[in-house]
Amino acid sequence: MIEKDTILLENATLVLPDRVVEWGWVSVVGGRIVEIGEGRAPERGVDLDGDYLIPGLIELHTDHVERHYLPRPKVRWHPLSAVMAYDAQIATAGITTVFDSLRVGSDFDLASLSNEDLWQLSDALAMAREAGYLRAEHRTHLRCEVSSADVLDQAESYAARHPVHLISLMDHTPGQRQFRDLGIWKLYYMGKNNASDEEASKLIARRLELHERNAVRHRRALVEFAHKHGAVLASHDDGTYEQVAEAVADGVAIAEFPTTMEAAAASHAAGIQVMMGGPNVVRGGSHTGNIAAEALAREGLLDLLSSDYVPASLLMAAFDLPKHVSSINLPQALATVTLNPAKAAGLNDRGALEVGRRADIVRVHLSGNIPVVREVWREGRRVT
Structure with a gap:
């Protein structure tokens, strides 16, 4: 019975x-x-x-909750409604543990979330969790823009109110990392924000100034912050040996979306788990022209997958990998979205x-x- x-x-x-x-x-x-x-x-x-x-799939990096809250430029949706819609989409994609990626640092672009927006979303997530409304287990991933003037204040304020489980060190300054080519950055930014060339050029100048003023000291402080709060540390868009060496020295555990084969190989050799995007696998390449996830998989350098901007891509990518890379079987492919991210995040249960x-x-x-x-x-x- x-x-x-x-x-x-x-x-x-x-x-x-x-x-x-x-x-x-x-x-x-x-x-x-x-x-x-x-x-x-x-x-x-x-x-x-x-x-x-x-x-159940484990998602370490998705900024989809912000897309539900800010569905159009200057349009804010009700935060609890946004959280519930996001959670439903995550769960129906087969994701049972999700690290909600919340951007910290409000100097990113014209469509960035304000300090108040961060509290609206994080408080709605906490309320929904405590009320038992959520289908998936939600944890926190703070995506920290190191050049932002207020990133440290926001991170400290967040940690005073909510637990922090994962921190990524990001630098989206034009001419850096993912956007080494300023032309590609302009196309991406203008398309995303419906901005003019003049607006994009002004933002480039502003971002370069912020980078010069803040990037080095903020990164150092955020590394200390992560260690203090017991958060897993991730680097973002590493592209050179020097950037990987810095990540190793900082105690980084996860390399999010390395942009070159060299950076991925160096990270992997150092014991840092290499993460690539599910859409990169499904689409057959990076939408910004960087290294393809499949190329890393063929070299044995792919450890983790993230759905990034399409939750359904996580499962699709895992089932796609064995079709394109003969050395990877289905259990190994699924480990990139289940067992490997669990280990990387310290979730051994x-x-x-x-x-x-x-x-x-x-x-x-x-x-x-x-x-x-x-x-x-x-x-x-x-x-x-």
């Missing part, structure tokens, strides 16, 4: 850490996986009709279909070559 707090998922294709089981079952009790078997289940449970059963782990589980059906999320369980509770 199946107990009330038990879930038995049967007739599934299980993606385990080291292999795929064509016909298997998983038993869950009290939010944990207690047994995994092959063949027929010991009792009747939820028949998955041969669909894939995979661990999730990320794999293994006995004793949290029952964060996703049912995936393949429609042609496209993975479709059909059901999601977080800690044994069905959330979508």
Whole structure:
């Protein structure tokens, strides 16, 4: 007799850490996986009709919550409504743990969020979490713009009100890192903000001034801030050996979106986990002309994937990788969105279909070559 707090998922294709089981079952009790078997289940449970059963995805970097709150330039949506819509999109993409990326530093561009916006969003996330409204588990990723005049004040103020779990050191100054080519930066910025060439040129001058004044000292202070609060530290858009060496010295654990093969190889060799974007995999390359994720995967340099600006891309990219890179099988590809990010974030209780782990589980059906999320369980509770 199946107990009330038990879930038995049967007739599934299980993606385990080291292999795929064509016909298997998983038993869950009290939010944990207690047994995994092959063949027929010991009792009747939820028949998955041969669909894939995979661990819940873990998203370390997505700025999608800001897109729900600021859907158009100068348009602010109700913060709780924005958070709930964002959470629903995250969960239906198969993501059971998400690090909400909140930009800290208000000198970024014309469409950046203000200090008050940061509090509106973070307080709405905290209220929804405490009220039990959220489907996914939400944690905090502060995306710190090192050249911004107020980045330190905002980070300290945030930490006084909410926990901080992950910090990325970003520098989007035109001519730096991701945007070494000023022409590409102008096209990106003008298109994103519906700005004129004159406005873009003025912002370039302003950003260069802020970079000269703030970047070095703010980065140093933010590294100390991360260590003080026990937050995982990430670098962003590293492109040179010198930038990787700085990341190593700072105790960085994650290299977000390195822009060159050299930087990715140096990060990987230093034990820093290399992250690339899911859209980069699905689209076959970077939208800003930097190194392709597939190229890194072929060299064994790809450790983590992030959905970045398209939540659904996380699952699509994981299923796409083995099709394009013969040395990567499905369990290895899925590890880039499950077990590897769990380890990188210090979350050792999730990320794999293994006995004793949290029952964060996703049912995936393949429609042609496209993975479709059909059901999601977080800690044994069905959330979508």
